[in-house]
Amino acid sequence: MIASDRMPAFELYQPLGLKEAFGLLDRFGRDGWKLAGGNDSLDWFKARIKRPRAVIDLTAIQGxxxxxxxxxxxxxxxxxTLxxxxxxxxxxxxFRLLADAAAAVASPQIRNTGTIGGNIAQHARCWYYRSGLQCYRAGGDTCFARRAESVNREHAVFDAGRCVAVNPSDVAPALAALDAQMVLQSSKxxxxxxxxxxxxxxxVDVTSLNCIGPDEILVSIRLPKAWAGAHFYFEKVADRAVWDFPLVNVAAALSVxxxxxxRARIACGAVSAVPRRLPAVEAAxxxxxxxxxxxxLAGKLATRGAQPLAYNGFKLPLTAGLVTRAVRDARA
Ligand SMILES: Cc1cc2nc3c(=O)[nH]c(=O)nc-3n(C[C@H](O)[C@H](O)[C@H](O)COP(=O)(O)OP(=O)(O)OC[C@H]3O[C@@H](n4cnc5c(N)ncnc54)[C@H](O)[C@@H]3O)c2cc1C
Structure with missing residues (x-):
């Protein structure tokens, strides 16, 4: 049972510049936590599962x-913000694809405070992991979601290793389709x-969904103009129309x-630990x-190599349908 009432104490820092922020990250290392909109972070703190010694609020940093x-x-x-x-x-x-993906996230309240950086750096939404169980992702030695009796309808259908959690971001597949470049900076x-x-x-890392180091800040995201004004398509399927994470989403950029x-770049989200590019579909x-x-043809190829778990086989026809629609209905 999670006690979501009071957060454990931490030291709060609100640096006004990057130099000061890097100094704090270097000082606290893995005991420091970067805070943006707080939509993911505060859940962890209130559940008392992540207990950083210092929280470094990035929101006052100019630029x-x-x-x-x-x-x-x-x-x-x-x-x-989204x-x-x-x-x-x-x-x-x-780059309408990115705007459409951002608009599909959660609810207006969350989009008003949630940032693009926080959205693509958010932690996995596997309920076993988020309940504080000692699974692989939390540094333990098992995956609770993979067990036959487990609830795993939200989990991975592709490339699952020891952990079957997926990347829950709606924005991540849009960035993969747009060939985005992430700029990571540290004091050095x-x-x-x-x-x-x-x-x-x-x-690569069973405990993180991204490669941001403890001493690094994601400062910006670059979108190359090669994909500006292409034919785009974004669609997300979730249990509820708002305030819900994707069961599967698709982002496509086609130049026609x-x-x-x-040229084509297509990525599906919520089907693996990374937004999954579909190179075989793109080539075909x-x-x-x-x-x-x-x-x-695209839809037929989209699920090759899938390995569903006990309760998420429905993601295969869903993925195939979304990819079919993305290729058929992408518009400039
Ligand atoms: C009820 C609910 C429903 C949601 N539904 C969806 C959904 O449908 N689709 C979806 O995509 N998302 C969804 N989200 C997530 C939401 O989109 C948030 O935007 C996202 O979780 C975090 O953004 P944030 O700015 O609040 O980041 P924070 O919570 O402040 O940070 C999240 C993580 O990113 C790290 N971080 C943040 N910024 C940086 C940076 N610049 N450099 C390095 N590390 C950084 C933090 O250390 C932390 O680990 C939902 C969240 C909630 C609470």
Missing amino acids: LAGVRETDEGIEIGALT AALDRDPLVRGR TQRVVGADRFFVGTQ AGGQIA IVGRAIGEETAI
């Missing part, structure tokens, strides 16, 4: 929020990593020339005419 145009495309500050993304003219006008270095390396599976698909549809036949 971490907002969208700006660059020579290469656009750069989005990691502290930009609501701001949805109504930003650059994002809506050129800056590195820029693509979505394929930013999101990590259990074979003369009625044919010239490039060079084909956009339309029903190509869409059906």
Whole structure:
């Protein structure tokens, strides 16, 4: 039973600049917790499962929020809220896929405070893990969700390793489809990593869904202009229309020339620990005419290699249907 009443005490820091924030991260290491909108973080604290010694609130740091145009495309500050993304003219006008994904998250209240950085760095929503059980993801030596009698309808149908939790973000597959680059900074270095390396599976790290180091802050996300104004499609299926995580979602970016698909990037979310790109589908549809036949082919290929658990087999036809619709209905 989780006691969601009072948070354990921690030291709260509200740095005004990155230099100060890095100093705090270097000082506290794994005992420090970065705070953005708090929608995921406060749940953990109230449940007393994550007990950081210091919480470093990033929201007062100048320059971490907002969208700006660059020579290469656009750069989005990691502290930009999901609501701001949805109504930003650059994002809506050129990368509608991301705006649509942001608009599909949770509820207006959560989108008003939840940030793009926090959304793609949020922890897994496996209920065993979030109940504080000592599973692999929590540093233990078992996966409770994988057991035959377990409730695992929300869990992975692809590439499950020791842990079968999925990445629950609606924004993550849109970033994978848009070939986004994440900018990670520490007191010593800056590195820029693509979505394929930013999101990590259990074979890389069973305790985290991303590669952000304890000393690093995700400062921004870059979208290359190569995909600006492409044909886009985002759809999410959840148990409830609002305030609910995806059972499966799909994000597609297609560039179309003369009625044919010239380039394609498609990713599905909530089916594995990472937003899952579909390279076999992408390769099969490039060079084909956009339309029903190509869409059906895409849907058929979308679930190859799937390994459902006891209660999540429904995700296979769902994924196939969403990918079919994404290829058929993507629009500029
Ligand atoms: C009831 C409910 C329903 C939800 N439904 C959905 C949904 O349908 N779809 C969906 O995609 N999401 C959903 N969410 C998650 C929500 O979208 C939040 O945006 C997200 O969990 C966290 O964003 P935040 O800014 O509040 O981050 P926080 O809670 O502040 O942080 C989340 C994590 O990210 C880390 N972090 C945050 N910012 C940075 C940074 N700049 N650099 C490094 N690390 C950072 C924090 O340390 C923490 O580990 C839901 C959440 C709730 C509570």
